[in-house]
Amino acid sequence: MLKLIPSRAASAQEPTSPELQQEIEQFLYREAMMLDNREFDDWYALLADDIHYYMPTRYTRGKREMDKELSLLDEAALFDEDKASIGLRLRRLTTGMAWAEEPPSRTRHMISNVQIHTTDVDGEYEIECCFMVYRNRLERQTDIFVGARRDILRRSDNAEGWMLARRLMVLDQSTLLSNNLSVFF
Amino acid sequence: MAFTSKVRLLRILSSLFMNQCRHRGMRLCRADAGNSKAFVCSYHGWAYDIAGKLVDVPFEDRAYGKVDKEQWSPIKVPCLDTYKGLIFGCWDEQVPPLEEHLGGMKWYMDLMFDRVEGGTEAVGGVHKWVIDCNWKFAAEQFCSDMYHAPFSHISPVIAAMPPGADPSQAAWPMEGRQFSDPNGHGTGFFLNAPGFLQALLGEEVATYYEETSRPEAIARLGEIRGAQMDGSHMTVFPSLSFLPAINTLRAWHPRGPNQIEVWALTIVDKKAPASVKDAYRKAVLRTFSAGGILEQDDGENWTEIQKILRGHKARQTLFNAQMGIDNDRHDDPDLPGKTNYVYSEMAARGFYGRWQEMMMAESWADLSCGGVSDDSIKGEADNA
């Protein structure tokens, strides 16, 4: 599915090591844990200034038109964010009056199928993975979001060793089955 | 697609048909979009041309002898009409003409659909999402409920304030009017509240709106609509809503009494530059869509109301809809029709009154044009 979103993977892939695989997976797990622990300031600090955080909408299409399954860049998207707009979303949560997340949802981010691709930029890797985000809130509202991600991770001298420079997400739903989309992926 | 005339558009629309096979009712087309020369039913293979005519029935000669293809084509939408690029359809052949249904609402709708030469168009793609609430909550809110905005939607306003600013200073405009149409439509808007759009949708959209769209709108629509109205909400009865200037349009599709499927589109002036259209696209998805920082909270409110209403006792509770009950006016020098203060529930009373009247009426002839009078609702409130 992520075929449809332009990839930055280098045409000639360099070999990667089990150590790198381990390091990147550990970073992705810590990052997911920050969201589940609602450590949003820490999570925000991992975002590069030039981040593009993007989730297109999806169409149900016939087999002959599988290349048109995702909305185009100039069409409706679920997220199309830069660092400032993500910051606004996070500041909103701190007001105590963001009712969709007040009381806050319980979320659990599960990350799997992590594949590393080298890119032509030094210190940048393109990571493909799958996610499952479970959200439960209030008495019994439950939503499950499943999809795939294509991230660009950039080496950094921050405490985690990495910054998130791009996050492209594809959700495996065409009609969104939840009453809102107030969680991050 | 560019339509040369309304006549031509209506001719194309005349082929709109129900997505349902006439053999056993299978959904004929299961894709959201695409190209096809025909619709072939996946169940037994009845085939229809794209105008919706039955053209082939497998084994027709041996199994049926003859199937009357005209009679067994999918059912068509019998009543279709358009207004300023919007297409309206109705399954009921007795329905009064669209012109009559829209009535006094057209003057207010033009605020969104007739501001500038060339009219409007939709940004590609549709936000579709599911909310477990009755469709009337959504329609009523856009019809009448400016009152919820300063509280439901205060968080993005506070979040957008400069660092260190006092959140209690987050102020919403207090001047404005509400309009209620006898056919159940309604709108409300602020008057002279500049800066409103910039705070919500950002600089590029606001600059286009103020410097390009507004002067032309003043020339086309006059002073009050062009220069003074801001931040409108709007519902065309029963289930079509807009936010002019913010430029979201949505249909609230009922999916039973406890659920709606929202289909929301972003509307832009056709002649706006591509960069402005894209700025609108982003601004609307960030504010008014399933993930929008304003709209998220509506979904929370509506689902919780609906859940509580499942309780035997809770659903018998009488709710307070008295706001502005004695303040209806018919003599506003600038505004046609029945108006009230912007924070009032006149249009909600008009909306529910019209709905109630339709539920009770036997036929269109039975329906007065004018909905239930405020007096009868007030009577109920007094008795409570």
Ligand code: FES
């Ligand atoms: S239901 Fe369509 S062919 Fe039988």
Ligand SMILES: [Fe+2]
């Ligand atoms: Fe709202």
